[in-house]
Amino acid sequence: MARVDETDLVYKGPWVRSAQQRMFQILEDDYAFPRATCRSLVNLMWDFLTETFGEVLHDGQITFHAASAAEPPGKSVSDLRTVPAHLTFHDRTDLDILSTEGTAGLRQKKIVRMSHEALEQGGLLTQEDLAVLLCSSRRTIRRDIKAMKNQGLDVPTRGTFQDIGPGVTHKSKVVKMWLEGYEYTDIERKTGHSSTSVQRYLTGFSKVIRFHNRGYSAPEIRELTEMSERLVNEYLDLYESFKDRPEAQMRLEQILVDLPPSKKKIHPESENREVVAS
Numbered sequence: 001m002a003r004v005d006e007t008d009l010v011y012k013g014p015w016v017r018s019a020q021q022r023m024f025q026i027l028e029d030d031y032a033f034p035r036a037t038c039r040s041l042v043n044l045m046w047d048f049l050t051e052t053f054g055e056v057l058h059d060g061q062i063t064f065h066a067a068s069a070a071e072p073p074g075k076s077v078s079d080l081r082t083v084p085a086h087l088t089f090h091d092r093t094d095l096d097i098l099s100t101e102g103t104a105g106l107r108q109k110k111i112v113r114m115s116h117e118a119l120e121q122g123g124l125l126t127q128e129d130l131a132v133l134l135c136s137s138r139r140t141i142r143r144d145i146k147a148m149k150n151q152g153l154d155v156p157t158r159g160t161f162q163d164i165g166p167g168v169t170h171k172s173k174v175v176k177m178w179l180e181g182y183e184y185t186d187i188e189r190k191t192g193h194s195s196t197s198v199q200r201y202l203t204g205f206s207k208v209i210r211f212h213n214r215g216y217s218a219p220e221i222r223e224l225t226e227m228s229e230r231l232v233n234e235y236l237d238l239y240e241s242f243k244d245r246p247e248a249q250m251r252l253e254q255i256l257v258d259l260p261p262s263k264k265k266i267h268p269e270s271e272n273r274e275v276v277a278s
Helices: 006-016 019-031 035-053 094-120 127-133 138-150 170-179 184-191 195-213 218-225 229-242 246-256 268-274
Strands: 061-068 082-088
Touching: 019 035, 061 094, 061 127, 082 094, 094 127, 094 138, 094 184, 094 195, 127 138, 170 184, 170 195, 170 229, 170 246, 184 195, 195 218, 195 229, 195 246, 218 229, 229 246
Parallel strands: none
Antiparallel strands: 061 082
């Protein structure tokens, strides 16, 4: 008899019950679509719903009120202004990390992932927040953050954010890895970011480059995409560095195949609504 992995028995259930998986099963069972087609359609529909109705909680996410990133240091916890942040508590790729790197590796991945997710939404988690979220002690969280910092990973908590400095953003690092040929699973494993986050960064990168190729300036792109000037410039620098590299040509073509109308033919507001990642 074939051996069944105990991890599959314990953890498979929650993912089989997810909304995306239910839709996948409907397309496969009721319409007899190939599995690859089912995956593509589910991703397409999920992206469409998110763009149409706004960001919603995905399976495995929770809403957590983090300290606002705009709050200055030195304020007491009770006086801090907070912002709601959607944090990915469970991700499908977590099972791979658990099986290869154990509970410590999985905990560190979650620290990186949730810290960056909070920052993207205008918040900063504290070490105490992470300890509560991950059912760990503050000492364990502090030790993990120190270990990851030694590995070159940035962990933007409220206590360390000012120490990270003006280096390249984590979004640019993720896009750079994709342009270098890394697959999604490799990027997720090396950076700790969820697949949803990786897809979102690539969508933002594609928007910037499409506008750039149609003659928009960096300040105009910043307004159209509502990204920071720093991130827009980082994406443009990445494009200039990789656009002539043969190994990156195919991947750039994937996201630039459907260019929006030229600048002179449309209003910026309508272009921003029409540009989506391929």
